[in-house]
Amino acid sequence: MNAVTPSPKLHDCRDAFVAVLERLGAENSRIVAVCNDSVGSSKLGGFKAKWPERLVNVGIAEQNMVGVGAGLANGGLLPFVCGAACFLTGRSLEQIKADIAYSNANVKLIGISSGMAYGELGPTHHSIEDFAWTRVLPNLPVIAPCDSIETAAAVEWAANFDGPVFLRLSRVGVPDLLPANHTFELGKANLLRDGDAITLIANGTLTHRMVKAAELLDAKGIEARVLNMATVRPLDVDAIVKAAHDTGAILTAEEHSVYGGLGSAIAECVVTEAPVPMKILGVPGVFAPTGSAEFLLDEFGMSPAAIADAAVALITRKPSQA
Structure with missing residues (x-):
């Protein structure tokens, strides 16, 4: 009988976020948390228990929440503003633009439950526009870590970075892909697997699916390169x-x-710097329906098998080497 390969342990990146936040909070009394009636979903219960006076819960008032964060930063504190990514970005975009990015305020925006992580709550709670809304704003790095290790490293980096940051975290469990000693570098992609037939690029919850797709391609004799592109802005143009x-x-x-x-950000780079055949997988310009994140990703053609099939089709579009 063949041995069954155990499934990798899945990690909620919010746990990594709060573990680092609480450690840094013990070291730096300037660190405060601001949330929108989301102490539980942001997993800020431990932070609140340790420092109740350093947590501001504004209630369901996201525009106010971002403004409060900007005010705290102007007062010399280091606010981590936490809320559901769909509401943090959608309801508060003007405040993020004017109070945070334009003012270059030292505020860390933590968009939790990003993508389609709220699943069964449906289209109003899916956050599938936040990259587009935030990556156009000057002064605002946009980051989506691929696992709990990168999340912890990115939070550490953000706390030491002088300026605003948008950190996009899912609640969907993902396996760890990066080494335990990983150090986050803004604008630097991570090479997870090398190959010369095609490059697969993702971030957040899709990175581990790309790795699985590359393994399926390897079984077909196709060597795929896999890049984890956690930083959407600034991009790793060289990679x-x-x-x-x-x-x-x-x-x-x-x-x-x-x-x-x-995908759009990478396409902008490809078309101007090194045109090659390219395909973007994602939600195809529709309101994603109700359903679990895993189900919806599969439905939109992003299961590992579907990604591998898309890669094979894309390879056929490469110019002949003859």
Whole structure:
């Protein structure tokens, strides 16, 4: 009988976020948390228990929440503003633009339960436009870690970065992909697997699906490069251009609309710097329906098998080497 390979342990990136936040909070009394009636979903219960005077719960008032965060930063504190990504970005976009990005306020925006993580709550709670809304704003790094290790490293980095940050975290469990000693570098992609036939690029919850797709391709004799592109702004242009030159085709996948997100950002780079055949997988310009995140990703053609099939089809579009 063949041994069954155990499934990898899945981690909620919110746990990594709050573990680092509480450790940093013990070291730095300037760190405060601001939330929108989301102490539970942001997992800020431990922070509140330790420092109740350093947690501000504004209630369901996201525009106010961002303004409060900006005011606290102007007062010399280091606010982590936490809320559901769909409401943090959608309801508060003007405040994020004017009070945070334009003012270059030292506020860390933590969009939790991003993508389609709220699943059964339906289209109003899916956050599949937030990359598009935030990546156009000057001064605002946009980051979607792929696992709990990168989440912890990104939170550490954000706390030491002088300026605003948008950190996009899911509540859907994902396996750890990066080494335990990983250090986050803004604008730097991580090479998870090398290959010369095609490059697969993703971030957040899609990165581990890309790795699985690459394993399926490997079984077909196709060597796929896999890049974890956690930083949507600024992009790792060098890694994208090198991938285009080395592999001749790029496939992206994201828990976001195909319009304005990671794939669009990479396409902007590819078309201007190193044109090659490219395909963007994501939510195809529709309101994603009700359903679990895992189900919806599969339905929108982002199961590992579907990604592998899309890669095979894209490879056929590469110019002949003859």
